[in-house]
Amino acid sequence: MYSDEQFATNLDDDILVSLYLKPSDDVVIDGSFCWDYFFRFENNSSDDVVLLSKHLSVIDSKGKSISVDYNGFRGQLPELVPGDEFEDDGYVTSKTSAILKGFCKIRIGDKIREVELPIVPLIANDNETRILN
Numbered sequence: 001m002y003s004d005e006q007f008a009t010n011l012d013d014d015i016l017v018s019l020y021l022k023p024s025d026d027v028v029i030d031g032s033f034c035w036d037y038f039f040r041f042e043n044n045s046s047d048d049v050v051l052l053s054k055h056l057s058v059i060d061s062k063g064k065s066i067s068v069d070y071n072g073f074r075g076q077l078p079e080l081v082p083g084d085e086f087e088d089d090g091y092v093t094s095k096t097s098a099i100l101k102g103f104c105k106i107r108i109g110d111k112i113r114e115v116e117l118p119i120v121p122l123i124a125n126d127n128e129t130r131i132l133n
Helices: none
Strands: 008-012 015-023 033-043 049-060 065-071 085-094 098-108 111-116 120-122
Touching: 008 111, 015 098, 015 111, 015 120, 033 049, 033 098, 033 120, 049 085
Parallel strands: none
Antiparallel strands: 008 015, 015 033, 033 085, 049 065, 049 098, 098 111, 098 120
């Protein structure tokens, strides 16, 4: 879908989490800015991994934080054998520039743990500045 250079990544042991973000053309009713995200989870470990949930937080430039918890991924609990990848997508909104951060809960064997997502900036056109070509 996208090249590896476009993803922000976080390596946690042998679990690689990548996140790509782009401004969306979608219009949000309340005037918020919208960004599409593309998420990739790679199991580079020697164990099977089950993706249980994800937690996303948008913290805007005024310090306001909105968090959302998702159980599963589109109603599924993806199971990744060593070497497998899983991709997901979605969107987030904010009325100003912000950061997106979060984590995924995973199960490896009988242990449940959190794997941090990379923190990425959400750059909004806060001052209605126009870029001219």
